[in-house]
Structures are given as structure tokens and as C-alpha cells.
Amino acid sequence: MPTGKEDPKDIVQRDRVFYGRRRGRRLRAGMEGLLEERLPDLAVILPDVNEPGATLDPASLFPYTIKDVWLEIGFGGGEHLAAQAAARPDVGFIGSEPFMNGVASLIRHCEDRGLSNVRIYPDDVRDLLPLLPDASLARITVLFADPWPKKRHHSRRIIQHESIAEFHRLIAPGGELRLATDDVAYLRWMLARATTHRGFRWKARGPSDWRVRPADWPETRYEAKARDQGRRPAFLRFERLETFD
Numbered sequence: 280m281p282t283g284k285e286d287p288k289d290i291v292q293r294d295r296v297f298y299g300r301r302r303g304r305r306l307r308a309g310m311e312g313l314l315e316e317r318l319p320d321l322a323v324i325l326p327d328v329n330e331p332g333a334t335l336d337p338a339s340l341f342p343y344t345i346k347d348v349w350l351e352i353g354f355g356g357g358e359h360l361a362a363q364a365a366a367r368p369d370v371g372f373i374g375s376e377p378f379m380n381g382v383a384s385l386i387r388h389c390e391d392r393g394l395s396n397v398r399i400y401p402d403d404v405r406d407l408l409p410l411l412p413d414a415s416l417a418r419i420t421v422l423f424a425d426p427w428p429k430k431r432h433h434s435r436r437i438i439q440h441e442s443i444a445e446f447h448r449l450i451a452p453g454g455e456l457r458l459a460t461d462d463v464a465y466l467r468w469m470l471a472r473a474t475t476h477r478g479f480r481w482k483a484r485g486p487s488d489w490r491v492r493p494a495d496w497p498e499t500r501y502e503a504k505a506r507d508q509g510r511r512p513a514f515l516r517f518e519r520l521e522t523f524d
């Protein structure tokens with residue numbers, strides 16, 4: 280668990296198994312330099328969890344007043360997050376991604392677009408979520424999460440009944456949960472979990488509402504690859520309800 284005493288670029292995971300990659304091909308010197316120079320300013324540092332009542336107000340991560348905070352989990356190369364942040368300067372964006380090549384790529388996008396409303400948790404989001412207060416986010420986005428197709432690996436899927444309940448705790452009433460996948464089995468799994476949580480309402484009224492990517496939902500690299508390979512993505516939007524029985 281990262282604490283305030285660590286240098287963000289040295290954060291490596293500790294007490295939980297993360298099944299993805301943290302490093303890919305060697306970063307070009309320029310990208311490595313970007314990580315070193317910019318990540319310390321952009322990184323979300325977790326409070327010391329041993330302190331009683333340790334919590335992290337996500338709005339406090341931004342130097343000016345923002346309207347809402349949106350979280351993107353597993354942002355990959357960061358192209359979707361950066362495009363959203365450019366379109367919504369009034370919103371503060373937190374991206375979580377343990378794959379450092381992706382973190383460097385998001386920083387590159389932020390530099391190219393001159394964004395000041397993005398913060399990065401360069402690690403496993405499961406360490407961040409419990410520290411965020413109830414209703415402190417207006418949106419959570421999880422795009423093309425790893426489907427872990429083998430049955431014995433299903434417990435590794437990020438979408439579970441428990442994570443849906445945690446997203447419900449974190450998203451303020453009226454806020455939104457966005458999920459995308461190109462894997463039919465994972466689509467069924469997601470729907471079985473999100474639609475049975477009575478605190479979420481699936482916004483789709485007909486097939487085009489989930490088969491066609493909404494205009495305010497920029498394409499990710501993974502989506503482009505899936506289409507090239509003939510797979511058809513699904514785009515799910517759920518409203519976080521005010522009350523439910």
C-alpha cells in the first residue's frame with residue numbers, strides 16, 4: 280500500500296496479487312523522462328491506512344474547484360481519459376493503471392493537450408477504492424477490462440458483485456457507471472451483476488443504446504483492436520439511483 284512517505288515512481292505493489300503486467304517493452308528515454316519528471320506531481324498518494332479514519336477526498340487532489348470527479352479504472356494508453364478530460368475541464372479525472380507504459384502514455388497525452396485536471400494512481404485500483412468517501416465520485420468508467428475467459432480465473436475479473444456494490448457506494452446519486460467489453464461471456468457476466476444491483480438502472484432502452492458507442496465516449500486502443508479483429512463491443516451505462524428498496 281503506498282503511503283505519503285514514498286516517492287510515487289517507486290510505488291510497487293505489496294500485499295495483493297495483481298495478475299496484469301506492470302511493465303511492457305522498454306520505454307523510450309523520452310517517455311522514461313516524462314514519468315520521472317511529471318508523475319511525482321500527478322500521482323495520487325494514498326493516506327497511511329494505519330491512521331484511524333484514513334480517507335482521501337478526491338476533490339482535494341485538484342488545485343482549483345471542480346464540479347465533479349470521475350474515475351477511470353485500467354485506462355490502458357489513456358487516450359479515452361485524456362479526451363474526456365479535454366472535453367470537460369470542469370471535471371477532475373483520476374485514472375488508475377498499474378501498467379507503467381500506459382501511465383507514461385497518459386502523461387504524454389496530458390502534456391500534448393495541456394491538461395491540468397488529471398491525476399494518476401499508478402497502481403491497483405483495489406487499494407484506492409476503500410479510501411474514497413461515499414458518493415465522492417460522479418462517474419466510474421471501466422473499459423475493456425481483462426475478461427479472464429477460463430472459469431478458474433473468473434475470480435480475477437474486476438467486475439464482481441462486490442465491486443459493483445463498491446461502485447454504488449462511491450458514485451453519487453444521479454452519477455453513472457460505464458462499462459465496455461468485446462467479450463460476449465463477460466458482457467453477460469457484467470449484466471448479471473450490474474442489473475441485479477437495485478441501486479443501478481441500466482440506461483439502455485433498445486439495442487442501439489448499447490451496441491453503438493455514445494458520441495461522448497471516445498474510442499480506446501483496445502476497442503479499435505477488437506473491431507479490427509471482428510469483435511463487436513458493447514457499451515453499458517448505468518445510472519446510480521438515489522434510493523432503492
Ligand SMILES: C[S@@+](CC[C@H](N)C(=O)[O-])C[C@H]1O[C@@H](n2cnc3c(N)ncnc32)[C@H](O)[C@@H]1O
Binds near residue numbers: 378422500
Ligand atoms: C484490456 S486492457 C484495456 C485498456 C483500456 N481500457 C482500453 O480500452 O484500451 C485492461 C487494463 O486494465 C488494467 N487493470 C487490470 N486490473 C487493474 C486493477 N486492479 N486496477 C487498475 N487497472 C487494472 C490493466 O493493466 C490493463 O491496462
